[in-house]
Amino acid sequence: MIQVTHSIALDEAELQESFIRASGPGGQNVNKVESAVQLRFDVRQSPSLPDDVKERLERLAGRRLTNDGVLIITAQRFRTQERNREDALERLIELIRQATERPKPRSPTRPTLASKRRRLEAKGRRSEIKKGRSGKPGFD
Numbered sequence: 001m002i003q004v005t006h007s008i009a010l011d012e013a014e015l016q017e018s019f020i021r022a023s024g025p026g027g028q029n030v031n032k033v034e035s036a037v038q039l040r041f042d043v044r045q046s047p048s049l050p051d052d053v054k055e056r057l058e059r060l061a062g063r064r065l066t067n068d069g070v071l072i073i074t075a076q077r078f079r080t081q082e083r084n085r086e087d088a089l090e091r092l093i094e095l096i097r098q099a100t101e102r103p104k105p106r107s108p109t110r111p112t113l114a115s116k117r118r119r120l121e122a123k124g125r126r127s128e129i130k131k132g133r134s135g136k137p138g139f140d
């Protein structure tokens with residue numbers, strides 16, 4: 001079990017790792033060694049995560065989430081496969097931790113009198129600038 005928070009733990013069986021060749025510099029080694037790691041985690045089918053955390057995780061994942069709800073994290077920062085595995089797992093755990101934090105509900109506020117006044121003054125200045133552009137040509 002991988003402990004994410006005090007109440008959430010992931011089972012290793014939920015994670016799938018595959019190894020791919022890393023892009024970028026690496027000399028002769030780059031075309032022979034599969035040091036990059038692709039970590040897959042099925043967010044929608046995971047029994048470890050509560051529903052509200054799943055929803056927030058899907059929003060946070062963005063382009064890393066497939067249409068089937070699988071989160072794909074690719075790690076290729078390091079030269080060794082083992083270090084890339086650790087990096088991918090750390091990134092997944094951090095993403096889940098971010099998803100566990102409930103967003104603070106927004107309390108509606110009203111603009112202050114001074115901010116309204118500043119806004120209207122700025123609009124007036126902008127209006128004057130634009131009036132000056134519509135122009136009747138002057139005498140040269």
